[in-house]
Amino acid sequence: MANTPYPESYYAASANAVPPRPALQGEVETDVCVIGAGYTGLSSALFLLENGFRVVVLEAAKVGFGASGRNGGQIVNSYSRDIDVIERSVGPKQAQLLGEMAFEGGRIIRERVAKYNIQCDLKDGGVFAAITAKQMGHLESQKRLWERFGHTQLELMDQPRIREVVGCDQYVGGMLDMSGGHIHPLNLALGEAAAVESLGGTIYEQSPAVRIERGANPVVHTPQGKVRAKFIIVAGNAYLGNLVPELAAKSMPCGTQVITTEPLGDALANSLLPRDYCVEDCNYLLDYYRLTGDKRLIFGGGVVYGARDPANIEAIIRPKMLKAFPQLKDVKIDYAWTGNFLLTLSRLPQVGRLGDNIYYSQGCSGHGVTYTHLAGKVLAEALRGQAERFDAFADLPHYPFPGGQLLRTPFAALGAWYYGLRDKLGF
Known part of the structure; x- marks a missing residue:
């Protein structure tokens, strides 16, 4: 067997x-x-x-x-x-x-x-990082929404405050959820x-x-x-x-890609994420990252519709990591893999x-x-x-993907391309 x-x-x-x-x-x-x-x-x-x-x-x-x-x-x-x-x-x-x-x-x-x-x-603590003022406005609304349902472990962060917890200069602000974590x-x-x-x-x-x-x-x-x-x-x-x-x-397997660096050492790791929180940005096709217990950076993002395994995962994800942390340009990637999650139309x-x-x-x-x-x-x-x-x-309510199983992948990929374009244009 x-x-x-x-x-x-x-x-x-x-x-x-x-x-x-x-x-x-x-x-x-x-x-x-x-x-x-x-x-x-x-x-x-x-x-x-x-x-x-x-x-x-x-x-x-x-x-x-x-x-x-x-x-x-x-x-x-x-x-x-x-x-x-x-x-x-x-x-x-x-x-x-x-x-x-x-x-x-x-x-x-x-x-x-x-x-x-x-x-x-x-570890406790998760950060939602806003790249644009519009995303920051969404986080402000999200905080009010979650508090309406009794979730109060939230802090809105302006640009100086988020820089205290994430060593990355591309964020205008964010929201910290201390009931999040990794x-x-x-x-x-x-x-x-x-x-x-x-x-x-x-x-x-x-x-x-x-x-x-x-x-x-x-x-x-x-x-x-x-x-x-x-x-x-x-x-x-x-x-x-x-x-x-x-x-x-009514569902479709999709792949997401993840890379892990070599151990960074305490000083470099702490300069990236001083409080050891995990982070995800607010884009539709979002990036996410965190430190491991042995001070590596795990960085993931991207979606492959239909759950194919990309030929070169590092080539897809490493540029995203370097955009957030250019200081890692000489750091070796020790692991790269893909895993599937199940997407529904809703x-x-x-x-x-x-x-x-x-x-x-x-x-x-x-x-x-x-x-x-x-x-x-x-x-x-x-x-x-x-x-x-x-x-x-x-x-x-749940509905089948348009076009059935044959066309669900290209339709979903087209939708992702549209939202990815919106992210890039700041809409």
Whole structure:
């Protein structure tokens, strides 16, 4: 049987040591079968186990193989479309409930890290950096919006103030969110997997779900085994493939690229980010960066629609890094990789149920680190019969991409080109 290792990345190279996990052989029975050992699946499994369910997790490769172990490592609140956009779409009542949940994912991460002693380089503080006066105005509105939903750990920063926390002269100001922050994302996933096992859950790696036998007692088939369950949670996101065809039409895998420098040393690293906050700019096609625990700079950005792997990632991202920090022109890049996230047309997550016993959450649209942890709690609540918060997500409207699967990539790329042009022109 094929053995799929982690792709080469800084995260894989610096991952905490974990024991090997077997592939599923034969037949097992459980209350809930979770498909996918990324954040959504692991968060779901943890909440279910804490509430007395028996849980089996199937992972096609290794824990955190997908976006959960390759992302920028930033804890960013809310959703890829903010609460005001949601409110215009669904009305104030549903938006109120979704707004109350918008800041919960980060709290769940911190609770997990503390409760299960997860070593993942957790640091507090995230900066939204404005390149134009218009972007600064948007941040001022965003602060008022988030405070309306009870989120108060925010500080608007003028140009002198942002220069105190980011050693970059291209920003006119920004907003600091002290409930944001950053982590080593793969080590977070590995720590959560260990927590799942500590509570009696079972994780099988190298065990892709190849078929779901639907019905009153669904069965998930793998190449060498099967899981009989009362419920199934589908948490494959951009790596689900066509396992559930009705979920593929309204979403599209996209790639984002990340590079990591050699260790910079304390003096240079501190000159870039004196407070060790993470940063993302306010462009539609945004750049994001932060320091690692061993004082490297992780810098990411760009989107490849359709999830192709670019031939030269460093050539795409290094110029962006040097635009922000020209002083790094002689610094070596030690790692470069790509990872896929799942985009929806609305850029809001898709949550729902197929029949009576197959639940899913997908389509974080590049905003998944916090949302996936919330999703696990919401899915677990629904399986316990508490569906109000689940229904608030499930009732969000979603539409297929124009042109179907054949044309969704060029249409999305055209839209991205338009918004990228707006960024460059300062609109």
